[in-house]
Every structure is written in structure tokens, then in C-alpha cells.
Amino acid sequence: MVNPSPAADVALVHPWLLPAQGDAVFAALMADIPWETHRIRMFGKWVDSPRLSCWIGDPQATYRYSGADFAPHPWLPVLAEMRQRLQQELGVPFNSVLANRYRDGRDAMGWHSDDEPELGPEPVIASVSLGATRRFVLRRRDDHAVKQAFLLEPGSLLVMRGRSQFEWQHALPRTARPVGERINLTFRQVMRR
Numbered sequence: 431m432v433n434p435s436p437a438a439d440v441a442l443v444h445p446w447l448l449p450a451q452g453d454a455v456f457a458a459l460m461a462d463i464p465w466e467t468h469r470i471r472m473f474g475k476w477v478d479s480p481r482l483s484c485w486i487g488d489p490q491a492t493y494r495y496s497g498a499d500f501a502p503h504p505w506l507p508v509l510a511e512m513r514q515r516l517q518q519e520l521g522v523p524f525n526s527v528l529a530n531r532y533r534d535g536r537d538a539m540g541w542h543s544d545d546e547p548e549l550g551p552e553p554v555i556a557s558v559s560l561g562a563t564r565r566f567v568l569r570r571r572d573d574h575a576v577k578q579a580f581l582l583e584p585g586s587l588l589v590m591r592g593r594s595q596f597e598w599q600h601a602l603p604r605t606a607r608p609v610g611e612r613i614n615l616t617f618r619q620v621m622r623r
């Protein structure tokens with residue numbers, strides 16, 4: 431029998447940052463990123479997203495996210511350094527990063543795919559996690575019962591590639607467990623429109 435549900439093209443590297451490095455980057459980003467509440471469209475209505483966010487990137491890497499256009503904030507040195515390392519290790523010229531900050535277990539991200547046309551047909555998305563450990567889940571678009579879960583610990587790198595944005599959705603669920611703040615960085619390559 432052929433495998434009816436091949437795994438998502440996703441790889442977890444842990445640790446990617448050493449604990450001391452991760453702690454330092456977390457503190458710098460908490461202090462220096464101009465955190466914003468993005469508005470997203472939910473079931474036809476505009477609502478505040480349940481997290482803080484900031485879009486950072488090269489000036490031309492404007493990005494359409496949940497129906498709105500964002501001009502990127504400039505690179506912080508610590509993020510420019512991380513981009514450099516990811517580019518060397520993965521061979522992808524990332525030009526932007528979406529930073530998300532989950533203040534506690536009520537902050538979350540619902541089911542979605544990062545399948546915007548400007549990311550191209552097989553985007554490589556490099557996701558670095560800092561701060562509190564949270565559960566990250568994927569489900570097949572054509573069969574929501576087929577799921578994969580990862581615990582994203584501080585200092586870990588999750589790389590999504592291939593068809594993972596077109597055949598799968600992912601989410602960062604809320605949790606009733608008491609959890610501290612978490613920052614997630616998704617490095618992306620936005621193509622010219």
C-alpha cells in the first residue's frame with residue numbers, strides 16, 4: 431500500500447542556539463522590537479490578533495498578511511546576524527522576518543498556511559523559538575485528522591519547506607497551562623510582486 435499520509439516536510443533542529451545565546455537574544459528582542467497588535471480578518475470581521483507582532487525586513491520586502499499590507503521595520507543587529515547564519519546553513523536568501531510574541535497561554539495563532547503568492551510555490555520558512563516552550567501542531571489540509579505535533583523549546587529551529595504550506599496547515603494553540611512569554615521568529619523570502 432502506498433503511504434496515504436506522508437509526513438510534512440518539516441525538520442526540527444534543537445538546540446540551534448545555546449541557552450545563554452537564546453536568553454540574550456530573547457532579552458534584546460523583548461526590549462528592542464517595536465511590538466504592535468496587528469489587526470486580522472476573522473470570519474469577515476477585523477479583530478486584534480491574540481499576540482504582539484512585528485514585521486522586519488529589507489525595504490522592498492513588503493508583505494501581505496491576513497489581508498493587510500505591511501511595510502517592514504528595519505533589521506535589528508541581532509536579527510541581521512541570525513539571518514546571516516540561516517542563509518549560510520539553509521542556502522536561502524531570507525529578506526524578512528515576522529516576529530510574534532505570545533504574552534501567555536491565551537496568546538496563540540490559529541490554523542493557517544503561509545501560502546501567500548509572494549512567498550513562492552515551495553517556500554522555506556525558518557522558525558526560531560525563544561522563551562517559553564509551546565506546542566506547535568500541523569494538520570493535513572485534505573484530512574484534518576492527520577496531525578503532527580512538535581514542542582518548540584527555546585533555542586530550537588523548525589524548518590518548513592517543500593509542499594508543507596500547500597498540503598498542511600499549522601497552528602500554535604492556546605494553553606490553560608501557566609506559561610511565560612515566548613517569541614517566535616519566522617524568517618521568510620518574499621519575492622517581488
Ligand SMILES: O=C(O)CCC(=O)C(=O)O
Nearest residue numbers: 528530544566602614616
Ligand atoms: O509561533 C509559531 O511557532 C508559529 C508562527 C507562525 O506560524 C507564523 O508566524 O506564521
Ligand SMILES: [Fe+2]
Nearest residue numbers: 542543544600
Ligand atoms: Fe505560520
